[in-house]
Amino acid sequence: MRKPLALAATWLAALLLAMPAVAQAPPRKPSPRGAQVYFHYPLDGLRVPERFTVRMGLKEMGVAPAGIERPLTGHHHLLIDVDAxxxxxxxxxxxxxxxxxxxQTEVVVTLPKGxxxxxxxxxxxxHTPHNPPVISKKITVYVR
Incomplete structure (x- = not known):
């Protein structure tokens, strides 16, 4: 007859072996020194209509679609009314x-007034930020 402690240890070992391994996040892709993403339009403080086009710029890196792995490239994400x-x-x-x-380097958005x-x-x-992240300053627009 097995002792309860030995039985518990055997059960725990079997449980751990049956569990899937915890996936680790892949290492973040590097960004070069001086890489910048910025707004061509709109600019900070601008009054805009409810539907407007956001145009983006990028320095020291290239643009490539999601799923395409090329060094020193990425694709844009527009954050609206949220922190990074x-x-x-x-x-x-x-x-x-x-x-x-x-x-894409531009997108049409529709926002409520305010x-x-x-x-x-x-x-x-x-879709993971680079290391270090290539992020613009946060701007405020006023929808009329």
Missing amino acids: PPSDQPIPSDYNHIHLGNG PHTLQLLLGDST
């Missing part, structure tokens, strides 16, 4: 986190 997400996790995709995964914050964040082929 954690830089070690994929960027969420929802109304406040607009993914431009086809490599003040709104906008920020740009470059994501790698897996």
Whole structure:
């Protein structure tokens, strides 16, 4: 007859072997010194109509669609009325986190009247920010 402690240890070992391994996040892609993402339009403090085009710029890196792995490239994400997400996790995709995964450098948005914050964040082929993150300053626009 097995002792209860030995039986518990055997059961625990079997449970641990049956559990799937915890997936580790892939290492973040590096960004070069001086890389910048910025707004061509709109600029901070601008009054805009409810429907307007956001135009983005990028320095020291290239644009590539999501899923395409090329060194020193990424694709744009437009953050609306939110703080930047954690830089070690994929960027969420929802109304406040607009993914431009086809490599677009502009997007038409429609926002309700009032003040709104906008920020740009470059994501790698897996929608994860680079290391260090390539992120714009947050701007405020006023929808009329």
